[in-house]
Amino acid sequence: MTPYIMVVEDEDALATLLTYNLEKEGFRVEHAGDGEEALLKVEEETPDLILLDWMLPKVSGVEVCRQLRARLETKRTPVLMLTARGEETDKIRGLDTGADDYVVKPFAMSELTARIRALLRRARPELVDERLEYADIVLDRGSRRVTRSGRNVHLGPTEFRLLDFLMQRPGRVFSRERLMDAVWGPNTYVELRTVDVHVGRLRKALRANGSDDPIRTVRSAGYSLDQQG
Template sequence: MKPYLLVIEDEEALATLLDYNLDKEGFRVDRAGDGEEGLLKIEEETPDLVLLDWMLPKVSGVEVCRQLRARPETRRTPILMLTARGEESDKVRGLDTGADDYVVKPFAMSELTARIRALLRRTRPELVDERLEYGDIVLDRASRRVMRSGRNVHLGPTEFRLLDFLMQRPGRVFSRERLMDAVWGPNTYVELRTVDVHVGRLRKALREGGAADPIRTVRSAGYSLDHQA
């Protein structure tokens, strides 16, 4: 749901600051203290964007860049470099290292988030955009509205979050546990079958007016937003 950023930065103070501010801006943030750790975390879960310090212990920023560009899963992952003033700046400016953008320390947090959003919009618009679309379904976050083929669909808050989540990765199957975590929050104690009920309600609302059911049930696995069949 939230964009997932990985901050690879060895300077503890800066990392904490970034962590705090980016979290406040609505990003999910994880942190790595050096290039090696960063690469590992990336392997676990591909971030939506990487904030990368230029100078790093163990594996340098340039090297991390190179490796990310070499892997198919991360070839298109945006990389934003953090550089100190004067630090190899010519090379960085050209961005021929594979990074997509850079900021020079010290920088204003607002400038950073602006650049982050710009990069994200380019690669994964569904993460920052106010509106998600799938087939004839449109979900508008700003106005909290859902339309299907132009017709307004009324959803309760839970159904709205559920659809929002499903629309971020259409086709992918999510277990009830996963949906519970994503939609209800990770520390909620609710009957798992409650997910079924809400999926049912969402389905009913989306089918209003005779449209096809856009949710696929995968027996013994979960649900996905998907073309049937």
Template sequence: MTPHILVAEDEDSLATLLNYNLEKEGYAVAVAADGEDALMMIDEKLPDLILLDWMLPKVSGIEVCRRLRARTETRNIPIIMLTARGEETDRIRGLDTGADDYIVKPFSMSELSARIRAVLRRLRPGLAEDRVRIGDLVIDRVAHRVRRGGQEIHLGPTEFRLLDYLMQHPGRVFSREQLLDAVWGSDVYVEARTVDVHVGRLRKALNREASADPIRTVRSAGYSLDLEG
């Protein structure tokens, strides 16, 4: 699946440049011109990574970062801060607020691209690899196979896509509606309780030979994949 990046930047020329270059590199890109828009867009569609300008109007980038880190469903989204502030104290403040990386303007697109790839490899390995391991659970997208503890797990196509999406974002909580959009598609009408049915089937298949349930139900919020190993 194509990684989705939200660019929160109020400088039009820079936002346009970032949008153009990131799309050219194969990312899906959305652009917000201020902090309020960024928060609203994140509520509508969770991005895989956020490029967040420090000095956004309406709600500052630091405040946006603080709010995202305070919410269960957004606390694990990778954030790279974009700012003209180069002083060490400001860098430390940005990282202390919860940013995963920090890049000072002006910067080259090659440097930013390298930072994005590094953060995604570190925090979202499931977005780039054909074969992903989390704990004792392994998914192979090319062979369309799943193994747990060395034992092959047989899944239906919907359960496979559901597991694939959850493994792309370990630890992130997704609502039923968000899973419907990501796995079934936003243009397909399926009732939200259908997600519960397929999560149940996925759980049954994954837990047949293992005691630890990798899928966590978060009351009034949704589901996430949490498996240590």
């Protein structure tokens, strides 16, 4: 599943540059132009990582970081602080507030991307690893290939994304609405019934050759990748 990064930056030119380069690296990017907008957007959808400018209008980056750490949903969301303030005392203050890393402007995009991947790998390794495994199912993002017990499983693009998302957190139950946002995107409208159809197709492909059904249906709640189902 594509990692979701929120860029919180009030300089439009830099925000555009960051968004372009991060999307080119394969990330899904949203931009917030001030601290207040960032906090509102985070409530709508929790990012996998937040790239946070220190000096922001309305609510400062330091205060945004404090509020993120006070919320259960974002308590452990990686925060990389981006700032022109390079003094050691500023760095310590930023880290003490709850930031996971600190990059001083100007910076090399290659270094920033490497730090982002390092933070994601530490917090959510399933987002950046090329290969996911659960029980006898193996999903390889690089080759877009899925196998079960060594046999190829033929999936369409939507079923592949659906399995990728479920394999990131096996055992957890996801509602149809959450699956819609993760697989089709938060701004794409599809009917709930569409989720059921694609889950059915994924089930059929995974159960080929007489294998057990690894997807559990939880009535009135959603679906889970759960071998105990």
